[in-house]
Amino acid sequence: MNKPFVKLTDYEAVFKEYFVPLVNFINTFLNNYENSREVVQTSFLNIWRHRDDIEIKTSVKSYLYQTTKNSMIDFIRKNKHYQQNVEINPTILENLPDVESDQLDPFIVRHTIEKVLKSVKPKSKEIFELNKFEGLTYEEIASYLNISKRSVEDNIARVSILLRSELKNHPYFFD
Amino acid sequence: MNKFDSIIKQSHEIKDFKNFDIDSEWDQFMHILEKENNDFVVPKATTTIRPIFKFFGSLAAVMIVVLVFLIALRPEPKTRESVTVTDEQAIIKLIDGTVITAKNGSNVDYPLSFNGEKERKVILDGNASFDVTRSILPFRVYFGELMVDVIGTSFSLEEDGSSYVFNIFKGVVKVTHAESNKGITLSKGDKYTFQNGEFANLNEVKVEVEEKEDIVVVKSPKVTQMTKVQVEEKKEVKSSVYKLDSVLKNFFKKLHNDKIKLDKKFKYNKDQTVKIDLNQPLQDVLISLKSQGVIDFYKGDCDDCYIIKAPEKIEK
Numbered sequence: 401m402n403k404p405f406v407k408l409t410d411y412e413a414v415f416k417e418y419f420v421p422l423v424n425f426i427n428t429f430l431n432n433y434e435n436s437r438e439v440v441q442t443s444f445l446n447i448w449r450h451r452d453d454i455e456i457k458t459s460v461k462s463y464l465y466q467t468t469k470n471s472m473i474d475f476i477r478k479n480k481h482y483q484q485n486v487e488i489n490p491t492i493l494e495n496l497p498d499v500e501s502d503q504l505d506p507f508i509v510r511h512t513i514e515k516v517l518k519s520v521k522p523k524s525k526e527i528f529e530l531n532k533f534e535g536l537t538y539e540e541i542a543s544y545l546n547i548s549k550r551s552v553e554d555n556i557a558r559v560s561i562l563l564r565s566e567l568k569n570h571p572y573f574f575d
Numbered sequence: 576m577n578k579f580d581s582i583i584k585q586s587h588e589i590k591d592f593k594n595f596d597i598d599s600e601w602d603q604f605m606h607i608l609e610k611e612n613n614d615f616v617v618p619k620a621t622t623t624i625r626p627i628f629k630f631f632g633s634l635a636a637v638m639i640v641v642l643v644f645l646i647a648l649r650p651e652p653k654t655r656e657s658v659t660v661t662d663e664q665a666i667i668k669l670i671d672g673t674v675i676t677a678k679n680g681s682n683v684d685y686p687l688s689f690n691g692e693k694e695r696k697v698i699l700d701g702n703a704s705f706d707v708t709r710s711i712l713p714f715r716v717y718f719g720e721l722m723v724d725v726i727g728t729s730f731s732l733e734e735d736g737s738s739y740v741f742n743i744f745k746g747v748v749k750v751t752h753a754e755s756n757k758g759i760t761l762s763k764g765d766k767y768t769f770q771n772g773e774f775a776n777l778n779e780v781k782v783e784v785e786e787k788e789d790i791v792v793v794k795s796p797k798v799t800q801m802t803k804v805q806v807e808e809k810k811e812v813k814s815s816v817y818k819l820d821s822v823l824k825n826f827f828k829k830l831h832n833d834k835i836k837l838d839k840k841f842k843y844n845k846d847q848t849v850k851i852d853l854n855q856p857l858q859d860v861l862i863s864l865k866s867q868g869v870i871d872f873y874k875g876d877c878d879d880c881y882i883i884k885a886p887e888k889i890e891k
Contacts, residue, residue: 415604416597424592433593441604448608509579510586514594532580533587573579 404460405451414460415444417569421507422468429472435479443471461508461570465501508570516562527555657684660701669695672708677701704731704742721769724749730761738770740777747825747853750774760830762853764815819847819869826853826860827883836875838884843869857881 405411419440426436447454447467456463517525527545530536531552538556542549567573586592658667659682667675667683673695677683681701689695695714697705706729707714714725718732719739728746732739741750743765751758752772759774761767766777820843827835834857851863861881864870871886 412601415601419597419600420593420595423595424589427591427593437595441607444604445607445611505582506585506589507592509582510589510592511594513583513586514592532583573582575578 402456402460403451403454404456405447405454411448411451414464418461418464418508419444420511421504422464424510425504425507426468426472430475435475439472439475440468442475443468446471459501461504462501465504505570505573509567509573512563512566516559516566520559520562524555524559527552528559531556654688655684655686657682669708671695671710671712673714674706675703676705677703699732700734702731702733704744705729707746720753722751722753724751735768738768740766740768742766746821747830749830760853762815762826763817814850814852816848816850817853818845819843819849819864820845822849822851822853822864823883831857834875834877834880836880836882838882841870841883841885843885 404414422440422443423433423436426439427433430436430439443464447464454463517528520528523545527541530541530544531538536544538549538552541547541552545552564574658665658677660677660679663679665677665683667677667685669675669685670688675683675685675697677699678701681699681703683701683703684698686692686696689712692712695710695712696717697715698717700719705714705716705725707725716723716725716732719734721739723730723732723741725746725748728748729744730746730748731742731744733742734740741748741761743761743763745763747760747762749758749760750767750769752769755772757772757774759767764778768775768777823837823843827837847869849864849867849869851860851867853860855863857879858881861870861872861883865872865886868886870883872881872883874880875882
C-alpha cells in the first residue's frame with residue numbers, strides 16, 4: 401500500500417503539484433477563487449491530519465480529486481446560498497466515479513505548461529503556443545517567424561522535454 | 576493528435592485559469608498547520624495530560640516535604656527508661672532477664688536495649704536489689720559516687736543517709752569509688768558500707784555486737800566507721816563458705832586471671848566447699864585453700880604469679 405503523505409517532504413511535493421490545478425478545478429463549480437482556495441486548503445489539511453491512516457489504492461491524483469470534491473460538497477452544504485449558484489447538485493457530485501478524476505488532467509497540464517513557459521525563452525514560448533494552442537504547423541510557424549523549420553522543431557522539442565520532466569508523475573499523458 | 580496534444584488543447588480551452596505563487600501557498604498552509612497544532616494539540620495537552628502530571632507532581636512534592644518534616648521531627652528511639660518507685664517496691668525486668676527490685680522512693684535509670692552498648696549500665700538513686708543474668712556485657716551500677724561492677728550475682732544496694740550499704744547474696748561484685756578509684760571486691764554473704772570515703776564491714780560490726788552485747792538480731796546495725804587497715808585486720812573473722820568451683824572460676828579466673836593459672840591436669844570436685852576470706856591478699860587465699868587440702872600451688876613466671884595444681888595425696 402502506498403502512503404505518500406506521511407513524510408513532510410513528500411507531502412510538500414504533492415501539495416505544490418496539485419494545489420493550483422485543484423483550486424482552478426473547484427473554481428469551475430464555485431466561481432470564487434477565494435472559496436475554492438479555502439476548499440482545497442481544507443482538503444489538504446484533512447489529508448495531513450489523517451496522513452498515517454491514508455493508504456492510496458488507486459492514484460494520488462484520484463485520491464486528491466475525491467477528497468477535494470468531498471470538501472467542496474461539505475463547503476456547499478455549510479454555505480447553502482452556494483447551492484443556488486453552483487451548476488452541479490452536491491448529490492450528483494458525490495456519486496461521480498473515480499474515473500472522472502481525468503477531469504483534473506487539463507488543469508494539471510495547464511499549470512505545468514504555464515510554469516514551464518515562464519522558464520523558457522520568449523521565442524520558444526511563442527513557437528510552442530503557436531503550435532499547440534493555435535494549431536499552426538512547423539512550416540507555417542517557420543514562415544510566420546521567418547526562421548527555419550529545424551529551429552521550430554528544436555524549440556518545440558526543448559519545451560516538450562521540460563514538460564515531460566515536470567509531468568513525470570503522469571506518464572500516461574504521453575501514451 | 577496524440578493524447579498529450581489532446582490534453583494540452585483541453586487545458587488551453589480552460590477560460591479562467593489563475594496561477595498562484597505555490598511557495599507562498601505552501602508557507603501559508605504550513606502556518607495553518609502550526610496554528611492548528613497550537614490551537615488543538617497543545618491545548619489538549621495543557622487541559623488533560625499536563626494538569627494530571629502537574630497535580631501528581633505537586634502531590635509528590637507535598638508528600639516529600641511532609642515526609643522530610645516527619646523524619647526531622649521524629650523522636651529519637653528511646654533507649655533508656657527512668658522509673659521512680661511510688662509503691663512499696665517495683666520489680667523491673669531488663670531485656671537480658673536481670674531483675675531489679677527497687678524500693679519506694681528509689682529512682683532507677685535502666686537500658687531498654689543493649690544494641691551497640693559496651694556495658695549494661697544502670698543508674699540507681701535509692702535502694703534496690705539486683706539479680707543479674709550472666710552476659711558477656713559487664714553489668715555496672717552507678718550508685719551515687721560509686722560504681723558497682725557485677726559478674727552474675729545477686730545483691731542489694733541501699734542508701735542509708737550519707738552512707739551506702741552493699742549486701743551480696745550470691746557471686747562477686749567489685750565496688751569502686753569513682754573519685755579516689757578505691758575499690759573492694761565483695762562476695763557472697765558480704766555486707767559492707769561506704770561512708771566518708773571508706774568501706775566498712777557490717778558483718779564484722781554485727782559479729783562484735785552480737786558477741787559483746789549478746790544481741791541476737793540487729794535489724795539496723797549502727798555503722799562503725801572503720802579504716803581500710805581495720806577491715807584488713809578483721810579479715811580472718813569474716814571468712815565465708817564458698818564452693819571451690821565458684822572460687823576458681825569467679826575469683827581466680829575473672830578477677831586474677833593475669834596472676835593465677837590452673838594446671839591443665841588439675842581436677843577437682845565441683846561440689847567441694849571451702850571457708851575462706853576472699854578479701855585477703857591473693858597469696859593468703861591460696862595458702863588458706865592449700866591448708867584446707869583442696870589445692871596446691873607453686874610460683875609462676877612473675878613475682879605474684881601462681882599456678883594452682885592438685886593437692887598432693889597424703890599416703891596413709
